[in-house]
Amino acid sequence: NAGVMQNPRHLVRRRGQEARLRCSPMKGHSHVYWYRQLPEEGLKFMVYLQKENIIDESGMPKERFSAEFPKEGPSILRIQQVVRGDSAAYFCASSLEGGPGNTIYFGEGSWLTVV
Amino acid sequence: AQTVTQSQPEMSVQEAETVTLSCTYDTSESDYYLFWYKQPPSRQMILVIRQEAYKQQNATENRFSVNFQKAAKSFSLKISDSQLGDAAMYFCAYRSGADAGGTSYGKLTFGQGTILTVHP
Numbered sequence: 001n002a003g004v005m006q007n008p009r010h011l012v013r014r015r016g017q018e019a020r021l022r023c024s025p026m027k028g029h030s031h032v033y034w035y036r037q038l039p040e041e042g043l044k045f046m047v048y049l050q051k052e053n054i055i056d057e058s059g060m061p062k063e064r065f066s067a068e069f070p071k072e073g074p075s076i077l078r079i080q081q082v083v084r085g086d087s088a089a090y091f092c093a094s095s096l097e098g099g100p101g102n103t104i105y106f107g108e109g110s111w112l113t114v115v
Numbered sequence: 116a117q118t119v120t121q122s123q124p125e126m127s128v129q130e131a132e133t134v135t136l137s138c139t140y141d142t143s144e145s146d147y148y149l150f151w152y153k154q155p156p157s158r159q160m161i162l163v164i165r166q167e168a169y170k171q172q173n174a175t176e177n178r179f180s181v182n183f184q185k186a187a188k189s190f191s192l193k194i195s196d197s198q199l200g201d202a203a204m205y206f207c208a209y210r211s212g213a214d215a216g217g218t219s220y221g222k223l224t225f226g227q228g229t230i231l232t233v234h235p
Contacts, residue, residue: 031222042206042228043160048221056221091160100148100212101167104223106160 002027004107006092012113019079021110025094031055032075033104034067037089045081049075050098082114117142117209123227126169129234135182136229138145138207146212147163148234149183149190150223155203163205166190168212 005024013019025032030051035043046057049069055099064082069075073107089109095102118141127190128134140149151163166174166183173181178198182191194201 031221032224035223042225043223045222045224059222089158090172093160098221100210103162103165103223104210105162107151108157 004092004094004102004105005096006090006107008110009108010111010113012115013082013106015083015114019082019112020110021077021090022081022106023075023077023094024091025075025092026096026105029094029096029105031095031098031102032069033093034075034077035091035093035106037091037109039088045090046077046104048098055098079112083111086115087114089113108113117144117147117224117227119207119209119210119224121205121207121229124227125230125232127232128194131201132197132199133193133195134197136205136207136231138190138192138226140188140207140209140225141192142188142209144211148212149181149206149211150208151179151190152206152208152225153193153201154206154228155200155204160206162222164192176188179190197235199229199233202216202231203218204228204230 023060031115034046037043045059047067065076091109093104093106095104120139147168149166153161153163164176178195180193205226208223
C-alpha cells in the first residue's frame, strides 16, 4: 500500500521560472494538504483540498502560488515566477476523511531550490 | 489563532536512557488533537503519537508516551529506552477539533521543533 507520493523530490529552478510539484495521495484518500518547511523551521500550512475543491487556502501566499486537486490525477502545487525565498521543502499530506480525528499522512517532501 | 511552542531547540540522551521533550500550546478551544511527529535525516514526517483533548488518559505507543496536562496546556513526549534510530527532529503539532465548516480540520499548527541527539 503506497504512501503519499511526491515528485519531483528535488527541483532546481532559476528565478522567474515556474515550479510544479505533484502529489498523489494514499490510495482511497480524497483529502490533500500542502505544507511548506523553510530552513530551520517547522512546517507551515498552506492549503487544504478535496477533489476539485479548495477547502482552506488561508496559508497560501496571495500571489504566484496556486493549488489544484482535479477529479483525475495528482494534486499540483504551482509556483509562478519563483524567487529565492521560495526555496523550501514542500510537503504533501493526505487523509481518508476530512474530520479532525482522521490521521494525516505525509509524503517525503519536494525540495525546491531557486538559483 | 493557536500557537505551539517548543522551548528546547536541542536535546541529547544516552542510548537506553529516557528523555522528555517539552511542548506548550495556546488555544481557546476545548476540542482539539495534539500530535508528535518525527523528522529523521530522510526528512519524511512520521507520526509518533496522538492525543485527543477529550481523553484524560495519556497516550502511549510502545516506548513513546505523553504527559498531557490540559489545564496547563502542556503536552510533553517521553521516550524510554532511547535508541540510535530515535535521533531526529521532533515536532509538536495542534489540530482543531471544532466544526468550523470543515475549514479548520486540515490545518496542523507545528512548533519550531527539537533536535534530539542519541549518544551511543
